[in-house]
Amino acid sequence: MKSEQLRELSVPTFSSRTAPGASTALDRWALTCIRRMVATARVRFLLWDGVESGPLSTSATPLVGTIVFRNRRALFSWLWDPDLYFGETYMFGAADIRGDLTAVLMEIYRALGRETRRSWWLWQRSNDEHAARENVHRHYDLGNAFYQRWLDREMAYTCAYFPTPGATLEEAQIAKMDRVCRKLALQPGERVLEAGCGWGGLALYMARHYGVTVRALNVSGEQIAYARDRARSEQLDDRVEFIEDDYREVRGQYDVFVSVGMLEHVGAADFPTLGAVIDRSLADRGRGLLHFIGRNRPSPLNPWIRKRIFPGAYPPTLAEVCDHVLAPWDFSVTDVENLRLHYAVTLDHWRTRFESAADDVAAMFDEAFVRAWRLYLAGSQAAFVTGSMQLFQVVFARGRSNAIPWTRFG
Amino acid sequence: MKSEQLRELSVPTFSSRTAPGASTALDRWALTCIRRMVATARVRFLLWDGVESGPLSTSATPLVGTIVFRNRRALFSWLWDPDLYFGETYMFGAADIRGDLTAVLMEIYRALGRETRRSWWLWQRSNDEHAARENVHRHYDLGNAFYQRWLDREMAYTCAYFPTPGATLEEAQIAKMDRVCRKLALQPGERVLEAGCGWGGLALYMARHYGVTVRALNVSGEQIAYARDRARSEQLDDRVEFIEDDYREVRGQYDVFVSVGMLEHVGAADFPTLGAVIDRSLADRGRGLLHFIGRNRPSPLNPWIRKRIFPGAYPPTLAEVCDHVLAPWDFSVTDVENLRLHYAVTLDHWRTRFESAADDVAAMFDEAFVRAWRLYLAGSQAAFVTGSMQLFQVVFARGRSNAIPWTRFG
Numbered sequence: 001m002k003s004e005q006l007r008e009l010s011v012p013t014f015s016s017r018t019a020p021g022a023s024t025a026l027d028r029w030a031l032t033c034i035r036r037m038v039a040t041a042r043v044r045f046l047l048w049d050g051v052e053s054g055p056l057s058t059s060a061t062p063l064v065g066t067i068v069f070r071n072r073r074a075l076f077s078w079l080w081d082p083d084l085y086f087g088e089t090y091m092f093g094a095a096d097i098r099g100d101l102t103a104v105l106m107e108i109y110r111a112l113g114r115e116t117r118r119s120w121w122l123w124q125r126s127n128d129e130h131a132a133r134e135n136v137h138r139h140y141d142l143g144n145a146f147y148q149r150w151l152d153r154e155m156a157y158t159c160a161y162f163p164t165p166g167a168t169l170e171e172a173q174i175a176k177m178d179r180v181c182r183k184l185a186l187q188p189g190e191r192v193l194e195a196g197c198g199w200g201g202l203a204l205y206m207a208r209h210y211g212v213t214v215r216a217l218n219v220s221g222e223q224i225a226y227a228r229d230r231a232r233s234e235q236l237d238d239r240v241e242f243i244e245d246d247y248r249e250v251r252g253q254y255d256v257f258v259s260v261g262m263l264e265h266v267g268a269a270d271f272p273t274l275g276a277v278i279d280r281s282l283a284d285r286g287r288g289l290l291h292f293i294g295r296n297r298p299s300p301l302n303p304w305i306r307k308r309i310f311p312g313a314y315p316p317t318l319a320e321v322c323d324h325v326l327a328p329w330d331f332s333v334t335d336v337e338n339l340r341l342h343y344a345v346t347l348d349h350w351r352t353r354f355e356s357a358a359d360d361v362a363a364m365f366d367e368a369f370v371r372a373w374r375l376y377l378a379g380s381q382a383a384f385v386t387g388s389m390q391l392f393q394v395v396f397a398r399g400r401s402n403a404i405p406w407t408r409f410g
Numbered sequence: 411m412k413s414e415q416l417r418e419l420s421v422p423t424f425s426s427r428t429a430p431g432a433s434t435a436l437d438r439w440a441l442t443c444i445r446r447m448v449a450t451a452r453v454r455f456l457l458w459d460g461v462e463s464g465p466l467s468t469s470a471t472p473l474v475g476t477i478v479f480r481n482r483r484a485l486f487s488w489l490w491d492p493d494l495y496f497g498e499t500y501m502f503g504a505a506d507i508r509g510d511l512t513a514v515l516m517e518i519y520r521a522l523g524r525e526t527r528r529s530w531w532l533w534q535r536s537n538d539e540h541a542a543r544e545n546v547h548r549h550y551d552l553g554n555a556f557y558q559r560w561l562d563r564e565m566a567y568t569c570a571y572f573p574t575p576g577a578t579l580e581e582a583q584i585a586k587m588d589r590v591c592r593k594l595a596l597q598p599g600e601r602v603l604e605a606g607c608g609w610g611g612l613a614l615y616m617a618r619h620y621g622v623t624v625r626a627l628n629v630s631g632e633q634i635a636y637a638r639d640r641a642r643s644e645q646l647d648d649r650v651e652f653i654e655d656d657y658r659e660v661r662g663q664y665d666v667f668v669s670v671g672m673l674e675h676v677g678a679a680d681f682p683t684l685g686a687v688i689d690r691s692l693a694d695r696g697r698g699l700l701h702f703i704g705r706n707r708p709s710p711l712n713p714w715i716r717k718r719i720f721p722g723a724y725p726p727t728l729a730e731v732c733d734h735v736l737a738p739w740d741f742s743v744t745d746v747e748n749l750r751l752h753y754a755v756t757l758d759h760w761r762t763r764f765e766s767a768a769d770d771v772a773a774m775f776d777e778a779f780v781r782a783w784r785l786y787l788a789g790s791q792a793a794f795v796t797g798s799m800q801l802f803q804v805v806f807a808r809g810r811s812n813a814i815p816w817t818r819f820g
């Protein structure tokens with residue numbers, strides 16, 4: 001990780017040099033305003049001097065947790081912009097959460113009610129190639145050693161598929177890769193283009209188990225280096241080519257296009273560009289699969305997640321993907337599956353592994369980094385459990401191609 | 411069938427009292443213009459006096475068929491508005507098609523190229539309850555005796571599901587109904603609301619095989635009468651209630667909403683209304699299934715089909731259904747399957763049965779009616795084979811409900 005990133009993450013924006021003193025009438029007014037934003041949540045709020053505000057509804061059900069403000073600046077920053085400063089104050093320890101973090105976040109998501117209905121995608125700036133590289137670098141080049149601490153053996157950093165809820169994460173990531181291959185009905189000798197290949201697990205799996213050749217692109221240098229090493233050591237480098245480049249630069253013709261977990265980073269402004277790349281890359285009988293985090297209704301990603309975790313990211317609706325990636329080139333949607341609850345379980349596994357490695361991670365980065373990632377993982381889990389986020393796998397084919405499976409893979 | 415409808419169908423708009431005489435230079439110019447609209451189609455055009463225009467491309471592949479204009483008025487009406495007058499001239503015998511009708515229509519669809527990209531749904535008028543009744547009456551009240559001639563035993567007038575392409579139509583319609591039930595994960599004792607129930611086959615199947623109670627609505631009086639008779643004779647009338655009413659009039663709370671083949675008749679202008687009906691009808695853990703003819707891109711239904719076969723109909727895109735029926739009420743799409751090729755096979759069965767009954771149908775109505783339905787069935791088959799039409803089954807659930815199947819039904 002670059003030192004300037006570490007410095008940025010570590011700036012103690014919310015530390016107070018002096019103790020905040022007793023809370024005032026204004027502080028308690030701010031607390032009441034915050035309390036009202038999540039009126040139905042079974043959580044308690046606590047100020048630095050012990051002043052508290054309980055649930056507004058006099059429910060007999062027990063509290064899920066307590067949110068603690070450690071100083072005045074944290075309190076008023078929440079009032080000013082809760083979407084951003086919830087995360088900021090938490091990561092720097094100026095706010096804290098007692099109780100199970102995911103459970104408290106689920107309470108808050110549910111209490112916040114329905115998402116806004118504005119069509120945010122129009123506001124999105126384009127992620128040009130430079131911005132895309134920067135965005136990916138910020139997240140995916142944190143070091144392979146970091147991700148190895150809490151991902152599965154295949155280094156799959158996307159939603160797994162659990163044949164049963166009790167399957168292991170290793171089993172579930174293999175099952176996910178196999179499911180993608182089966183949905184695409186891969187045939188030996190076919191040419192596959194993968195956009196956004198992560199550490200290369202899926203590309204290697206497709207070549208090994210389905211006999212295809214794969215060209216796999218990714219703008220993360222660290223991931224590509226890791227993937228190439230693996231291809232060589234597994235003697236698959238004659239059939240799997242890992243290329244450090246942007247999806248827009250791809251050339252050639254392919255039978256299959258696949259992208260698992262990249263679309264969220266493309267940004268809605270570039271959906272037509274992605275569609276054009278798929279269109280010029282796919283053969284006449286071609287088909288493809290897009291696996292992405294999505295929404296029921298257009299809604300921006302939480303600003304704190306955009307600032308600290310995923311710059312430039314936007315989880316689209318199914319309709320936005322249909323209208324702006326697929327329809328302009330007459331691609332036909334053949335199959336959609338929503339794996340939202342599978343992502344919730346995936347995140348539960350990641351969280352458990354991440355917490356086991358928390359001390360090591362703090363030593364690699366710092367405590368604010370650990371707290372930021374703890375919040376991101378728990379918040380994502382809460383979002384998938386409460387239905388605020390979806391996970392779509394969309395299979396598509398050329399609109400005029402009848403080379404589509406007669407019955408689908410269950 | 412009402413006599414005024416019969417009269418309207420029988421008006422010999424394109425008959426000529428006198429023979430058209432030899433073709434002129436102007437006639438041949440018109441023929442060339444028409445020929446250019448479908449330049450790549452391997453079909454020949456022939457005028458009444460034997461003047462012909464072959465394929466423009468000098469392909470070595472054999473011709474698929476010949477289109478014959480029997481008089482000048484037919485020729486120029488095609489030039490004026492081919493989308494409408496292709497059907498009009500064919501049904502009244504002023505134009506004819508030699509060769510396999512579906513194969514010729516497929517050639518034409520493919521040659522016409524990509525659909526227009528305008529968003530036609532904004533132009534749609536609302537199908538209010540009166541218009542909806544009229545539209546349904548025009549098509550579905552042609553008489554049960556007519557439909558019994560060529561539908562399966564269950565009287566299912568929607569796309570079947572063929573476990574293998576060679577399954578019988580009877581098997582495939584049962585398989586479709588069972589597939590719908592399995593996708594909805596019906597449990598004994600659950601309350602199901604069906605909107606647009608046809609002759610009641612699915613409602614009776616759900617009650618008989620899955621132990622649910624069903625309230626099923628339809629504005630077609632003939633269909634409801636048939637369905638009620640069947641419920642009584644099969645002793646299911648204590649669990650299945652058939653109601654002759656508009657979907658907008660439904661009251662009560664249900665666990666499951668299902669609609670097979672109604673959405674195409676709702677019209678895009680009333681999608682939000684349908685969404686609101688589903689929202690107020692479904693319990694908190696409710697889920698639903700929409701089965702409908704759709705498009706990859708917004709496009710109006712062929713004007714001749716709208717005039718003669720399905721007044722008020724509009725096949726929407728998946729995105730339009732997501733955006734206007736489901737998203738406003740935070741319904742979450744959990745599963746989509748495209749059964750386009752299954753509809754092509756379904757239509758092939760219907761066509762074969764219809765042709766076997768053609769003499770009887772002509773006696774019930776007249777020859778123009780037979781030709782109109784022949785064209786509609788063949789044209790629909792061609793549309794599904796060439797990818798101009800889709801058949802979507804969309805399963806959805808309340809956005810906040812986790813009472814969704816862990817793994818989907820294959």
